Amino acid sequence: MKRRTYTCGLDAALDVMGGKWKALILWELIDGALRFGELRRRVAGISERVLILQLKELQACGLVHRELYHQVPPKVEYTLTELGESLITAMTPLGAWGERNMATIEALDRGL
Incomplete structure (x- = not known):
């Protein structure tokens, strides 16, 4: 990830977890280690x-740890780092909101 200067904390947080997929990937790792195929499903x-x-x-941002087990077939697991876990703590109220x-948001005609 390219270094940059942020204007506020929200700017920094959205930079590391921005986009559609990163937050969903992090959310799936809440309960512990997952292999690549499990995450994809x-x-x-x-x-x-x-x-x-x-x-x-996510690894480059320090939010996710990748553990490679040297076995046949190779096994790779992904887990949240301490930094990733702290971000999940911050994301939890947003998920509850x-x-x-959800029903109201889904019913909106946002012209997308």
């Missing part, structure tokens, strides 16, 4: 290529 609609790219970016307002 849980994050509906994500392509293999995009998941690979997003995981690399989304749950409470």
Whole structure:
């Protein structure tokens, strides 16, 4: 990730978790380690290529740890780092807000 200067904390937070997929990937890692295939199944609609790219970016930001087990076949697991866990703590109220307002949001005609 390219270094930059942020205008506020929200700017920094959105930079590391911005986009559609990163927050969903982080959310799936709440309960512990997942293998790549498990993540791909849980994050509906994500392509293999995009998941690979997003995981690399999350690793570069220090939010996700990738553990490679040297065995046959190779095994790779992804977990949240301490920094990632602290971001999940911050995201939890936002997820609760989304749950409470999902029907209203879905009913909006936003012209998208």
